[in-house]
Amino acid sequence: MFIVASASDQDHVSDAISTQDLSSISYQMSTVTISNNKTDDSTSQLAPNCTINVEELCPDGVSCHLLGGECIDCDFNLSCAYGTNQTTKCRPKPNVNCSGEQVFEKIYECCYCYQLSPQKTWCNRSTECALNKPRNYYPARPFYTSTCWAKHDNLCMGRRCFYKQIPCNWSQGYKWSTALLLSIFLGGFGVDRFYLGLWREGIGKLLSFGGLGVWTLVDVILIAVGYVGPWDGSLYI
Incomplete structure (x- = not known):
């Protein structure tokens, strides 16, 4: 060549x-x-x-x-x-x-x-x-x-x-492991969404008790595979 x-x-x-x-x-x-x-x-x-x-x-x-x-x-x-x-x-x-x-x-x-x-x-x-x-x-x-x-x-x-x-591959300090644990244990209260800066979805989860568990389960999967991330488009660390 x-x-x-x-x-x-x-x-x-x-x-x-x-x-x-x-x-x-x-x-x-x-x-x-x-x-x-x-x-x-x-x-x-x-x-x-x-x-x-x-x-x-x-x-x-x-x-x-x-x-x-x-x-x-x-x-x-x-x-x-x-x-x-x-x-x-x-x-x-x-x-x-x-x-x-x-x-x-x-x-x-x-x-x-x-x-x-x-x-x-x-x-x-x-x-x-x-x-x-x-x-x-x-x-x-x-x-x-x-x-x-x-x-x-x-x-x-x-x-x-x-x-x-x-x-684009910059990060603002959001941890994938933290988001996943919050989604598993406190997802029904929308804490995972609040942590990621997605406060509108967080309020929706809080008022619906995690969509009676369905939304919580879906969020665990979405965060686990990286589909849901920080609000500003940055990467997890």
């Missing part, structure tokens, strides 16, 4: 942000001009939130070969076989002061930055995307668009900052 040229990398990013109004975004960058064979920092309009100041981020006086991916430019082989280890020559970005050899070799895995595993990237997390508000188009599970960066010690091709669709 071989890596496709940089056009696919740009398409991947542009698809994720096609709904944004790029004309209203201001840029404050002190990076070099983008080229597809460098570990760039995305001064392109395709990545409006990927701002970085290499003079502030990159340390002074360290050995050049110890600099992270955001501080160096490398000549990547764009026709390498995906997933293979490659050797490339790198140099510090302009305005980055380092000691030792200014041109040095680095080993990298042949892939674009957006193809890195989650363990090798850092992404912004959202606490506003609710699991109980599914989308009405495929895939139905709610996702949000996050800005992600390749981690400091990972070298990859293309833009080190990119957009990624991430499933």
Whole structure:
């Protein structure tokens, strides 16, 4: 399998942000001009939130070969076989002061930055995307668009900052075990629903004594399988 040229990398990013109004975004960058064979920092309009100041981020006086991916430019082989280890020559970005050899070799895995595993990237997390508000188009599970960066010690091709669709998976501290126990022992009084913030259903259960036991039994099953969750759409812990 071989890596496709940089056009696919740009398409991947542009698809994720096609709904944004790029004309209203201001840029404050002190990076070099983008080229597809460098570990760039995305001064392109395709990545409006990927701002970085290499003079502030990159340390002074360290050995050049110890600099992270955001501080160096490398000549990547764009026709390498995906997933293979490659050797490339790198140099510090302009305005980055380092000691030792200014041109040095680095080993990298042949892939674009957006193809890195989650363990090798850092992404912004959202606490506003609710699991109980599914989308009405495929895939139905709610996702949000996050800005992600390749981690400091990972070298990859293309833009080190990119957009990624991430499933909603945040938590507000509600425990599944607590909700289930409350449903089993105090479900007839609606305590389980009150605990999850579903106070309307809680009042209904309280006034009907758990639907004469039927509602209580149904809730035990629904909570046990995870169908009923916290009111805000967050996950159990």
